[in-house]
Amino acid sequence: MKERKLTAMLPPIIQSLLKSEGTPGESGQVNLVQTQMSWILFAGNLVYKMKKPVDLGYVDYTTLEKRQYYCNREVELNRRLCPQGYLGVSTINLADGEYSIDGDGEVVDYAVKMKKLPQEKMLDYLLANNNPTADMLSQVAERVAAFHKKAETGPHIDPFGSIQAIRFNTEENFTQSIKYADKVVSRDTLDRIKDYTNRFLNNNSALFESRVKEGHIRDCHGDLHSSHICFTDELCIYDCIEFSDRFRYSDTAAEVAFLAMDLDHYGRADLSQVFIQRYLEMTRDSQVETLLNFYKCYRAMVRAKVNCFKLDDPYVDSEEKQRSLLKAQQYFDLAESYTLQKPWLLVNVGLVGSGKSTLAKELARHMGIVVISSDIVRKTLAGIPPVESASQGMDTGVYSPDFSRLTYETMFNQAASWLKKGVSVILDATFVLALSRKTAYEIAMKYNAGFAFLEYTISDEEACRRINHRKLEPGNVSDGTTQVYFKMKSEFEPLDKTEAQQRVIIDCAETTAENLAKVRHFIFNRYRS
Known part of the structure; x- marks a missing residue:
């Protein structure tokens, strides 16, 4: 009864595609996973990711043309680190009142078509089951270091590493989180994090300038955490940010800090250090250690607010909202912990x-x-x-x-x-x-x-x-x-x-x-x- 009620809340296009007739795949059953911005359909060995027609301020998918553009962009960018996983862009068609994928009729939407990756080989699954090894995190560090070395940089990307841009990003975290004060997180915690962030920025302007001059601002992945890493035959790092250059153009240290923070979030600070140390060995970038806690704090705040956003999403059920609430509180705690001045x-x-x-x-x-x-x-x-x-x-x-x-x-x-x-x-x-x-x-x-x-x-x-x-x-x-x-x-x-x-x-x-x-x-x- 509950499942039928939740399905009835979904848009007609999604309800229709959940019926296996219009969705290609080896299995007859189609399963749905939602994020704030996407509907993701799992159909046997294939995955179709559709963009919700939303305008969240930092992302705008409200028109068909924009959704087509960003689907193509997602495939292009993700083939940098997971070429085997991204198969192309599919059309969503409507004919005789029925929706289908890559079928006949009018094109009414688009979806990124992907190969389904094995859940049991995802890093977040391995962390939850206490199975990842130090060698696995070293492998990730080596792949990320090689990617950063080749990632695009230049005058059009450098401004995103300026202290003004970083201050804008950090201030955005606080602006978007303040509505959850005393509901999800205490004001004291937010104040501590904000004070630490501003002090670090004020005291390290020369360091941020040198990061730009030395070419450390790159076209990165932008969303490097454990649920986007899969240990298939060829390591696959997928689901990068395609909807905003601002979120993807960043200091490579900020990208390293994201995964390091996520490993901390899983209670594996030991593996976090393995990842960091191997990355430093590969890149010889000694400034990363100075920046690490600052960017960990920033990234934990990003994850906290993203989970807070789910609390306001009408398509997210109450159980998922409760899980998001607990995750948000944990990420706020983690962000605050990075403000400590000593171990x-x-x-x-x-x-x-x-x-x-x-x-x-x-x-x-x-x-x-x-x-x-x-x-x-x-x-x-x-x-x-x-x-x-x-x-x-x-x-x-x-x-x-x-x-x-x-x-x-x-x-x-x-x-x-x-x-x-x-x-x-x-x-x-x-x-x-x-x-x-x-x-x-x-x-x-x-x-x-x-x-x-x-x-x-x-x-x-x-x-x-x-x-x-x-x-x-x-x-x-x-x-x-x-x-x-x-x-x-x-x-x-x-x-x-x-x-x-x-x-x-x-x-x-x-x-x-x-x-x-x-x-x-x-x-x-x-x-x-």
């Missing part, structure tokens, strides 16, 4: 089953933090797959005191390496011993990082319930048991008064969102520097 070291302190890993993953997604998990480090050192049990009994095997010390030492070394690069870290372990907490604090001080303990409180009953339930979850990497819980509880060394001053209490009776907000409040309001 942070967060240290989980709590017993098994208290929700440490759950909050660590959310912090990674909302703040671009690298998660260093004791469970994964321990099993990696032992040569054991993360989801395989390594338990041989308490205080034996990989859980012996000596192996536990090695695990913590490895975590500390990894944390130091990331902090040295200016990347924030959360250490996801129990930290029941005061000595291990002291070592973590000393590492943060050595690298001038912000610091906080996240101390988890939970009842015995709830902890045991979670531990027993977790055993049934696919992909669980923890070997924690109720016996381990009570043993750790007996060995726990409480935080002293000094440690308590750098502590955020994580109440496991509260939601993950509430605890996430408490950590962010501590970072942004108590220790802003």
